[in-house]
Amino acid sequence: MFVTSFIPFKNNAQAYDKFEVELEALNIENAPGIHSYAYGIDSLGRWLVLGGRIDGLHQIQPFAAFLPSHNNTHAFVIDPYKEKVWSTSLKDLPTSIFEQIQSTNQEFIQRNNQLYIIGGYGYSPTAEDHITYPYLTAVNVDGLTKAIISGGKIDSYFCQIHDEKLAVTGGNLGYLDTTFYLAGGQYFEGSYNPGGPDFGPGFIQKYTDGIRKFKLKDDGINLIISDYAEHLDTNNLHRRDLNMAPQIFPNGDLGYTMFSGVFQKHDDVPYLNSVDITSSGYKVNNNFDQYLSHYQSANIPIYDEEHNVMHTVFFWWN
Secondary structure, three states: OEEEEEOOOOOOOOOOOOOOOOOOOOOOOOOOOOEOOEEEEOOOOOEEEEOOEOOOOOOOOOOOOOOHHHEOOEEEEEEOOOOEEEEEEOOOOOHHHHHHHOOEOOEEEEEOOEEEEEOOEEEEOOOOEEEEOOEEEEEEHHHHHHHHHHOOOOHHHEEEEEOHHHOOEOOEEEEEOOEEEEEOOEEEEOOOOOOOOOOOOOOEEEEOOEEEEEEEEEOOOOEEEEEEEEEEOOOOOOOEOOEEEEEEOOOOOEEEEEEOOEOOOOOOOOOOOEEEEEOOEEEEEOOOOOOOOOOOOOEEEEEEOOOOEEEEEEEEOO
16 A cells, blocks of 8 residues: 655645654455445444445456446445444335446535435446436435344435436535535446447547536435536546545635546546635646546545645555
């Protein structure tokens, strides 16, 4: 495991101290091996894991890539303190929820006790094709966690709405000042094919090229989207499968930074710069070059209050 710290901005008038990160392995028996999942944390600190895949890096052949047999079709609860794992099948959920929840590279964020999951890519038996799901699903984290542990019914802890503007995979979801920010990502329909859409099985791929903003009313039963708006920038926001981390900016504003991502509009290479997002808009940071962690990975944002410096630490295997 290698660790790196990126500092997209700092107050040059002040020095800052370096720090070390130490990792300690936690081996929990029966913990699932899943990637590209969504997760929430309940009021007791237990992890709720939904979606993603169990086959590791996807195959590159169209007939073998993103097979539904390797979807994660279960919900898992992991207690890192008691080192226990519980799970339940999701197959009895309504079809649209079941299909979306087992997809990969969803965008998600937890607000209080509600986990919001948007989009995701995978094979849909209903559509008879691989699609990007046009849904927002809200999950009651505490309720679902308790139901899984007790072996109870789980369907009442999910609710969902359909919205084609939310058919996005490989982006990131943030939340600032009562507004959700769906940043980057793409719409992908059809089988993955590295040969391109005009060679072998065709597919549709369309980057969002933007940051989509909206508000959400959620009374626990009904979901209503309002105040939808969008920032479009085909040169700077043509990004997917990237890291986006919370930030405290030098002036004290809260926001997010979109780090790197793939691929540039006119070149098949990752972005090296970053994009800062606040409630007032976004700004491209060209005074920052990122040479590692271009794809989404584990990361920790760390703010040094004394020196007004924001660190973002990325983790990756080598």
